[in-house]
Amino acid sequence: QTPSGDLAARMKDPNQWPMAARDYANTRYSELDQINTSNASQLQLAWTFSVGADRGQEAAPIIVDGMMYVVGPYDGPYPNRVFALDATTGELRWSYAPRPEPAAKGVACCDVVNRGLAFDQGKIFLNTLDNHTVAIDAKSGKELWHTKLGEINRGETITMAPVVVRGKVLVGNSGGEMGVRGWITALDADTGAIKWRAYSTGPDSDVLISDDFKPFYDNLKGKDLGVTSWPADRWQVGGGTVWGWISYDPELNLIYYGTANPSPWNANQRSGDNLWSTAIFARDPDTGRAKWAYQINPHDLFDHDEINENVLVDLEINGAMRKVLIHPGRNGYMYVIDRATGEVLSADAYDHVNSYKGVDRKTGKIIPNDDKTPLLGQTINDICPAAPGAKDWQPSAWSPRTKLLYVPHQHLCMNFKATEVGYIAGTPFVGASVDMYAGPGGYRGEFMAWDPVAKKKVWEIHENLPVWTGALVTAGDVTFYGTMDRLFKAVDARNGNVLWQFRAGSGFIGQPVTYRGSDGQQYVAILSGVGGWPGVVANAEVDPRVRNGALGFAGATQDLPFYTAGGSELLVFKLGPGAAANAARPAPQDNSNAQPR
Numbered sequence: 263q264t265p266s267g268d269l270a271a272r273m274k275d276p277n278q279w280p281m282a283a284r285d286y287a288n289t290r291y292s293e294l295d296q297i298n299t300s301n302a303s304q305l306q307l308a309w310t311f312s313v314g315a316d317r318g319q320e321a322a323p324i325i326v327d328g329m330m331y332v333v334g335p336y337d338g339p340y341p342n343r344v345f346a347l348d349a350t351t352g353e354l355r356w357s358y359a360p361r362p363e364p365a366a367k368g369v370a371c372c373d374v375v376n377r378g379l380a381f382d383q384g385k386i387f388l389n390t391l392d393n394h395t396v397a398i399d400a401k402s403g404k405e406l407w408h409t410k411l412g413e414i415n416r417g418e419t420i421t422m423a424p425v426v427v428r429g430k431v432l433v434g435n436s437g438g439e440m441g442v443r444g445w446i447t448a449l450d451a452d453t454g455a456i457k458w459r460a461y462s463t464g465p466d467s468d469v470l471i472s473d474d475f476k477p478f479y480d481n482l483k484g485k486d487l488g489v490t491s492w493p494a495d496r497w498q499v500g501g502g503t504v505w506g507w508i509s510y511d512p513e514l515n516l517i518y519y520g521t522a523n524p525s526p527w528n529a530n531q532r533s534g535d536n537l538w539s540t541a542i543f544a545r546d547p548d549t550g551r552a553k554w555a556y557q558i559n560p561h562d563l564f565d566h567d568e569i570n571e572n573v574l575v576d577l578e579i580n581g582a583m584r585k586v587l588i589h590p591g592r593n594g595y596m597y598v599i600d601r602a603t604g605e606v607l608s609a610d611a612y613d614h615v616n617s618y619k620g621v622d623r624k625t626g627k628i629i630p631n632d633d634k635t636p637l638l639g640q641t642i643n644d645i646c647p648a649a650p651g652a653k654d655w656q657p658s659a660w661s662p663r664t665k666l667l668y669v670p671h672q673h674l675c676m677n678f679k680a681t682e683v684g685y686i687a688g689t690p691f692v693g694a695s696v697d698m699y700a701g702p703g704g705y706r707g708e709f710m711a712w713d714p715v716a717k718k719k720v721w722e723i724h725e726n727l728p729v730w731t732g733a734l735v736t737a738g739d740v741t742f743y744g745t746m747d748r749l750f751k752a753v754d755a756r757n758g759n760v761l762w763q764f765r766a767g768s769g770f771i772g773q774p775v776t777y778r779g780s781d782g783q784q785y786v787a788i789l790s791g792v793g794g795w796p797g798v799v800a801n802a803e804v805d806p807r808v809r810n811g812a813l814g815f816a817g818a819t820q821d822l823p824f825y826t827a828g829g830s831e832l833l834v835f836k837l838g839p840g841a842a843a844n845a846a847r848p849a850p851q852d853n854s855n856a857q858p859r
């Protein structure tokens with residue numbers, strides 16, 4: 263039985279974009295090339311749509327069989343509403359409005375966002391902020407089932423886009439700033455029944471560890487590391503949530519995902535490595551069993567969640583083909599890891615890093631910088647990267663043509679003061695005040711192309727504000743990203759030349775996607791609308807209201823930055839009439855390159 267055959271087939275069809283990351287390898291690469299480096303300057307707005315919400319718009323629209331499905335954040339009269347639109351004309355076919363509990367708003371750390379929907383076997387899957395996964399009939403918009411997965415009262419929320427693998431809907435929780443215990447859960451896609459749940463911290467009764475599980479630490483052997491690497495019982499409120507991306511290798515039958523920061527941020531309250539926070543897990547999607555795990559930031563000091571995307575590619579390294587995953591770490595290092603075994607092959611700084619001294623080649627262990635270690639009650643200045651890291655959740659794109667990774671990211675430093683904090687369920691469990699500002703050179707964001715074999719940057723574009731959108735790259739050698747000061751840009755993937763840009767009504771923190779309409783035209787779509795945590799980060803140093811520790815949590819209640827006004831606008835672009843005629847070519851028939859080799 264191949265329950266995901268339906269979804270997998272659509273991944274091979276370049277006309278569609280059937281999951282937020284486009285494919286299981288998380289490449290965000292499209293074989294479409296109608297829009298290319300010679301005509302991208304002629305892109306024009308085709309149609310727009312508002313999801314009727316004012317907060318941060320982070321969702322990737324998904325495109326299945328000519329329809330576009332898009333979800334809004336928890337805001338407005340119909341929070342987390344799902345819309346089905348004709349992907350070519352923008353005509354609304356149906357909408358589905360869940361009724362999530364308003365209390366969820368108060369416990370979301372970093373705005374009330376939603377990163378997108380999933381699809382398989384005629385169903386759309388939605389995560390609501392109040393911890394429900396919902397299955398909706400893709401044709402009618404009727405709810406088929408819903409399952410409750412977490413507790414608002416404990417500070418749990420869900421913001422991530424679900425991923426369907428072999429008939430299971432995979433979902434992870436948020437709440438690392440609230441002291442929740444992180445988990446990933448697999449639901450039966452047909453019934454909504456919970457099939458397995460694996461916690462990030464705590465005893466192995468929950469984290470199913472297989473016999474050949476390899477922790478890759480000489481000094482850490484045994485099966486209760488999730489317990490013994492914490493002060494007594496602290497793993498129960500230890501974070502390690504799973505709010506980012508899940509990739510899947512069908513050949514190895516392993517899923518890959520990262521876990522978030524340990525709670526609280528004040529590391530003085532949690533001696534030990536705090537396993538398995540800030541770690542990458544490889545698990546069997548059928549049983550939940552861990553094959554390997556690798557902790558990136560043992561005893562994390564700076565809120566460096568490691569939930570960022572793991573991009574699955576095969577690379578020639580030192581003369582041998584290796585099945586790797588590329589993980590642009592929040593800590594500022596670009597990890598290339600053997601995805602069969604978990605062995606770290608390389609880890610190189612891609613931004614200014616002084617909070618660590620590097621990554622040990624032999625052990626794969628990060629080397630702390632004692633000068634930057636936060637001491638209780640003392641402000642440590644000039645720590646780079648800042649708390650949101652050199653890169654947050656905003657996903658990169660990989661081109662099998664250029665063999666480069668296109669990485670949207672921050673360039674921020676901070677002053678950090680650790681303070682004592684008590685645990686009260688459902689309230690912020692942080693214990694730190696943070697003051698952020700532009701990194702060396704005076705800019706706050708960058709969009710860059712990275713060569714993972716040469717282990718170096720190939721080109722870069724500096725931006726005044728953090729670059730907080732996802733990236734997209736196509737066979738036309740065009741890569742797309744947006745800025746928080748309202749520009750959406752098309753860039754030559756080979757050299758970083760900006761080919762085209764569009765000024766929108768609000769800033770961008772969404773995820774660009776591309777597809778072919780029923781009229782044969784290639785379209786590019788992205789949501790605009792800034793909110794919450796990225797808005798705060800954008801304003802570091804710019805807006806005095808968010809300086810000097812006023813940086814709060816429960817971002818939903820924060821003022822919006824003055825120059826990245828809220829609002830939601832789904833913007834859909836295609837080539838202007840003349841350009842389209844010139845560029846019109848038959849759809850590519852050979853899809854064998856849809857997955858990188």
Ligand SMILES: O=C(O)c1cc(C(=O)O)c2c(n1)C(=O)C(=O)c1cc(C(=O)O)[nH]c1-2
Binds near residue numbers: 371375522796
């Ligand atoms: O530890 C967590 O559970 C958690 C959750 C989330 C989230 O769900 O949005 C963010 C973070 N942490 C976080 O550290 C962070 O920088 C962040 C940024 C954003 C965003 O939507 O831009 N969410 C989150």
Ligand SMILES: [Ca+2]
Binds near residue numbers: 565
């Ligand atoms: Ca976090």
